[in-house]
Amino acid sequence: MKKGTIIISLLMIILCIYLYRMTLKFPPAFDPHTLGPAGLPQILLIIWAGLSLSLLITAWGSRKEAPLFRGRVGLVIIAAIGSFAYLVLMPILGYFLATLLFAVGLMTALDSKRWIYILVISSGWIIFAYFIFYKLLGVPLPLGILSLR
Amino acid sequence: MVENLWMGFEITFQWANVLAMVIGVLVGIAVGAMPGMNAATGIAVLLPFTYALPSETSLILLCALYTACEYGGSITAIAISTPGTPSAVATVFDGYQLTLKGLPCKALGISLYSSVAAGFFTTFALILLAVPLASVALRFGPPEYFALGIFGLAVVSSLTGKSWIKGFIAAVAGLMITIVGIDPFTSFPRFSFGIVELFEGIGLIPAIIGLLAAAEVFVMLEELSPAGAVIRKISGALPTWQEFKTTVGATVRGSIIGLIIGIIPGAGGAIASMIAYNEERRWSKEPSKFGTGCLEGVAAPEAANNAVVSGALVPMLTLGVPGSAAVAVLMGALMLHNLVPGPELFSEHPGVVYSLFASLFVSNLIVLVVGLMGTRLWLQVIKMPKSILAPMILMVAAVGCYAVNNSLFQVWIMLIFGLIGYLMRKFGFPIVPMVLAMVLGFMIETNLRRALLIGEGSWLIFLTRPLSLIFLILGAISFFYPFWQARAEKKGAVPKVPTDTTSLEE
Numbered sequence: 001m002k003k004g005t006i007i008i009s010l011l012m013i014i015l016c017i018y019l020y021r022m023t024l025k026f027p028p029a030f031d032p033h034t035l036g037p038a039g040l041p042q043i044l045l046i047i048w049a050g051l052s053l054s055l056l057i058t059a060w061g062s063r064k065e066a067p068l069f070r071g072r073v074g075l076v077i078i079a080a081i082g083s084f085a086y087l088v089l090m091p092i093l094g095y096f097l098a099t100l101l102f103a104v105g106l107m108t109a110l111d112s113k114r115w116i117y118i119l120v121i122s123s124g125w126i127i128f129a130y131f132i133f134y135k136l137l138g139v140p141l142p143l144g145i146l147s148l149r
Numbered sequence: 150m151v152e153n154l155w156m157g158f159e160i161t162f163q164w165a166n167v168l169a170m171v172i173g174v175l176v177g178i179a180v181g182a183m184p185g186m187n188a189a190t191g192i193a194v195l196l197p198f199t200y201a202l203p204s205e206t207s208l209i210l211l212c213a214l215y216t217a218c219e220y221g222g223s224i225t226a227i228a229i230s231t232p233g234t235p236s237a238v239a240t241v242f243d244g245y246q247l248t249l250k251g252l253p254c255k256a257l258g259i260s261l262y263s264s265v266a267a268g269f270f271t272t273f274a275l276i277l278l279a280v281p282l283a284s285v286a287l288r289f290g291p292p293e294y295f296a297l298g299i300f301g302l303a304v305v306s307s308l309t310g311k312s313w314i315k316g317f318i319a320a321v322a323g324l325m326i327t328i329v330g331i332d333p334f335t336s337f338p339r340f341s342f343g344i345v346e347l348f349e350g351i352g353l354i355p356a357i358i359g360l361l362a363a364a365e366v367f368v369m370l371e372e373l374s375p376a377g378a379v380i381r382k383i384s385g386a387l388p389t390w391q392e393f394k395t396t397v398g399a400t401v402r403g404s405i406i407g408l409i410i411g412i413i414p415g416a417g418g419a420i421a422s423m424i425a426y427n428e429e430r431r432w433s434k435e436p437s438k439f440g441t442g443c444l445e446g447v448a449a450p451e452a453a454n455n456a457v458v459s460g461a462l463v464p465m466l467t468l469g470v471p472g473s474a475a476v477a478v479l480m481g482a483l484m485l486h487n488l489v490p491g492p493e494l495f496s497e498h499p500g501v502v503y504s505l506f507a508s509l510f511v512s513n514l515i516v517l518v519v520g521l522m523g524t525r526l527w528l529q530v531i532k533m534p535k536s537i538l539a540p541m542i543l544m545v546a547a548v549g550c551y552a553v554n555n556s557l558f559q560v561w562i563m564l565i566f567g568l569i570g571y572l573m574r575k576f577g578f579p580i581v582p583m584v585l586a587m588v589l590g591f592m593i594e595t596n597l598r599r600a601l602l603i604g605e606g607s608w609l610i611f612l613t614r615p616l617s618l619i620f621l622i623l624g625a626i627s628f629f630y631p632f633w634q635a636r637a638e639k640k641g642a643v644p645k646v647p648t649d650t651t652s653l654e655e
Contacts, residue, residue, distance in 0.1 A: 008576055012318070019325075019340065027337055033606035034598045037332040037339055041325065048321045055314045071371035076571070079370050083543060083564050090557060095548070103540050110370065110536035121537060129548055137186075137194060139552045 002059055009056035016049035075110060082106045094144025096126050154276065157503030161511055166209050169202075170508060173213025174515045178523070180214070181221020182233045184358055185549030188218040188475035196482055204486035205504045211482055212458075212505055213512040215475050219418060219454045220264040220516055227256040227447070228527050229542050231362035231549075235354060236418030236454035238584060239426040241361050243439060243446030250442050251383050253531050254524050258387040259396055259444050260451045261520040267404040267452035268513035271459035274408055276506050282412050282463045289413050291599035292611050296620035297413075298593035301420060303624035304427035305582045307436060307631045315578045323586025324593070326351050333595055346558040353419075353587060355550040355562040360580050362546050363567025366539045368574060385528055387521075388444070396448035399429050403452030410453070411460020414472050418454040419588050425453030427585075431627060440581070459509065465490050466502065 020042060029036030086102040093101070103122035133139040160166065173195075180191035192211050199207035222234030227244035240260065247256035274282070289297075302320065309316025329340045330350025341347035388396075403425040410421035429449035430439040439446045461472030469491030471477035480490050488498060495502055533541070550563040570580055604610030611617050 004576055022340065026339065027335055030335055031602060033604075034334075034601040037335050037337050040594050040597070041328050041339065044321050044325050044328075048318060048325070051314050051318045051321065055312075055318065058314065073371060075370040076367045079367060079539065079543075080568060083567075086547075087557065087560055087564065090560075095551075099544055099547075103544060106540040106543075107536055110539065114534075114537075117537065121541065125541070125544055133548055133552060137190075137552070139548075140555050141548070141551065142557070 002062055005059035006056060009052045009059060012052040013049055013056070016045045016052065020045045020049075078109050079106060082109065090144070091142050092144050094146045095141040096130065097144060097146065099129070100126055150276070153499045153503040154507065156500060157505070157507035160205055160500055160504035161209065161507040165203075166206050166504070166508065167511075169206050169210035170213040170512050170515055173210040174217040174512060174519055177214035177217025178221035178224070178516070178519060181218035181237075182224045183549055183552075184225060184231050184233055184362070184546055185354060185552040187222075187234045187236075188215045189473075189478050190552075191215075191218055192475055192478040192482070196478065196485070199482060200485055204483075204488060204498075205501055207482050207486060208479070208501060208505050209508040209512075211479055212462075212508060213515070215479070216268055216455065216458050216509065216512045217516050217519075218475075219458060220261065220451070220520060222454070223260040223264070223447075223451055224257065224523075224527055225545075227253060227260060228531050229362065229538070229545075230365040231358060231542060231546055234418070234454075235357070235588070236422050236457070237450075238357055238361070238419060238588065239422040239450035240447055240454075242426065242581060243441070243443045245365070246440065246442035247444075247447070248531060252386075252442070253383065253528065254385050255388050255392065255444065256442075256447050257520075257524045257527060259393070259447045261517060261524075262388070262393060263396060263400045263403065263448040263452040264455040265513045265517045265520075266400050267407060267455040268458065268516070269510065270401070270404045271408045271411075271456040272506060272509040272513070275459040275462060275509070279463050279467050282408075282460075282467075285409065285412055287468075288616055290614075291596040291603060292614045292617040293620065294413075294415075294592055294596035295600050296611060296617040296624070297410075297416070297420075298589045298596065300620040300624040300627065301424045301427065301589050302586060302593065303627040304431060305585060306628045307431065308579060308581045308585070312577060315576075316582050319573065319578050319580065320582035320586045323583035324590045326356065326583075326587055327590030328594065334598060346556065349554075352550070352553055352559050352562055354553050355559040356566045356587060357584055358546050358550060359563040359566025360570035360573075360584060362542055363563055364570025364574060364580070366542050367567060367571040369535055369539055372535075383528060383532055385525060387524065392444055396444050399445040399448040400452040402429060402432075403449035404456040406449075407453030407456025408460040411457035411472055412463045414464055414470055415592075417473055418457040420592070421453040421457045421460075422450035423585055423588050425449040427627075431630070462505075466494060467492055 023038040023041050023045070026036065026038035029039070082102060082105060086098055089101070090098040100122055103125065104118055107118045107122070129141070134141050176195065177188070177191060180186045181188070191214050195211060195214060199210060202210070218234065219236055222232055222237030223240045223244065224233060226232040226237040226240040227248055230241050230245040232238045232241055244256040244260065247253060305316060305320045306313070327350070329347055331338050331348050338348050406425040406428060407418075407421040410416045410424065426446060426449050429445050430436050433439065433445065457473065461476045464470040464472045465476050465480060469489070471480055483490050488494060488501060546563055547560050550559045551557060553559050573580055573583070600610055601608070611621060
């Protein structure tokens with residue numbers, strides 16, 4: 001954690017500097033009596049950078065600590081990649097197809113071997129989402145390739 | 150008044166109105182439980198169906214929905230760490246921890262009892278004190294809104310956990326997140342990086358669902374035995390009478406806070422529940438138990454968010470000003486029936502007003518019955534294996550975030566904040582201060598700038614207005630109290646109380 005905290009602190013300081021430079025290009029306040037669009041952001045960024053520096057100094061002087069990632073980080077990575085793929089495919093395949101693939105794929109990847117359970121729950125959710133969100137509430141869920149019919 | 154109220158009950162108990170309340174409650178709980186949906190959305194969806202109904206029946210139906218919706222949001226907040234409405238965000242902090250301990254029905258039960266009790270209590274207040282309460286709303290201007298926001302944010306010093314630096318960083322980052330988007334004063338896009346979707350800012354609901362629900366999914370998956378259930382042993386026991394008694398104080402305090410904040414136009418259930426949670430924690434003799442599955446931590450915000458329903462009706466009925474977004478849509482229902490919201494409504498249409506009051510009592514009873522029947526149903530969701538539950542949470546969260554404004558971008562926001570939340574927990578940054586800052590940030594900045602305009606640049610405006618000064622003083626006390634307490638403990642002046650906060654942190 002010590003190394004991680006030092007890296008995070010440095011990244012936050014860099015981010016604060018970068019964002020602060022952006023605020024220098026903000027226009028001034030439309031009225032001199034109040035703060036402009038850059039007013040509060042600059043105050044907050046200075047505070048944030050100061051706190052990050054304190055954190056960096058504190059972490060530098062601390063002893064080594066236990067590792068951060070102790071469990072099945074691989075599953076987290078699988079879920080994150082699967083979620084990203086789900087969102088990328090959603091406009092292409094449509095919400096219903098993409099969700100079915102995501103649900104079946106991720107549940108299978110997470111060691112579940114209850115195929116019937118997986119298919120029933122995935123299909124059940126698709127049907128629920130279709131009737132409640134798409135039809136009743138009128139949420140225009142993307143249809144993707146299904147809209148070509 | 151008593152005669153009018155009696156007339157109101159007679160109207161309420163007509164079979165059509167009873168049916169309307171039952172439908173309103175069922176739809177309200179369902180809408181509230183769905184992430185991304187809220188009372189305003191539910192009322193807007195049902196509004197066209199009420200056109201053909203009598204005016205009393207329409208209002209009764211929509212108010213029943215509003216009442217039930219605030220309770221409904223707590224169901225998914227407690228069961229799967231996904232707040233169904235913004236008002237249920239604070240319920241996650243302790244409600245989900247109770248679920249992890251195998252006591253979801255305790256949390257659901259306390260949420261239900263507190264919501265119903267608050268509904269009863271504040272309906273009484275609405276009937277008896279509508280006019281004087283409205284005068285409180287009139288005293289709130291930009292300096293008071295800013296000071297209220299600072300007061301709400303000041304509790305961050307007691308939410309920082311093991312590292313106050315990390316807690317403050319989380320809070321400042323949360324405030325910065327609310328700044329992204331078009332500046333409301335100059336229309337200049339701030340930190341949008343040329344992305345058009347960011348002109349509207351980072352959606353509060355998707356970001357919070359990401360930080361709380363999606364991050365929790367990633368943490369859940371990292372734990373061992375993913376094929377096992379979330380909780381090995383789940384108790385279906387509802388709260389005992391003794392447990393209920395311990396939450397009475399929290400319910401009363403939450404109700405008062407929710408009622409007062411509900412009266413203030415624009416403040417809303419999210420702010421009320423957050424402040425109620427903060428206050429309950431601040432004044433508790435055991436603040437360290439908050440965030441670990443404490444019943445008072447569920448009772449206070451749930452009482453507050455249901456109290457907001459009655460509070461928000463006060464300015465609408467007395468001044469013709471909506472107290473919340475849902476009430477603004479409700480005013481549309483009144484206008485559909487050629488009723489003008491405002492003080493004349495009491496004298497010209499007492500049947501409408503007093504049947505609405507009476508229906509609030511009865512709707513709360515119906516919520517209690519439906520809630521008790523539904524508690525066991527939610528148990529089945531919680532018992533699902535992690536390998537099934539985790540993807541389900543992500544799918545529910547995805548469609549809820551999409552429904553916020555029919556944009557896939559909001560779902561991306563949810564996912565990105567989910568990863569941010571996961572990494573925050575890994576590196577020991579508490580999430581609660583960030584969520585708190587995100588809820589209050591917009592109100593703080595816009596009212597700060599408006600107040601300075603009114604005060605012609607003088608910061609003394611915050612000190613010369615009594616309500617603003619009171620909130621700022623209370624905020625300062627809240628902020629510095631934990632540091633004073635820690636120093637006093639070191640010197641041995643007071644018994645040591647653990648200052649560690651939520652177990653949402655690693």
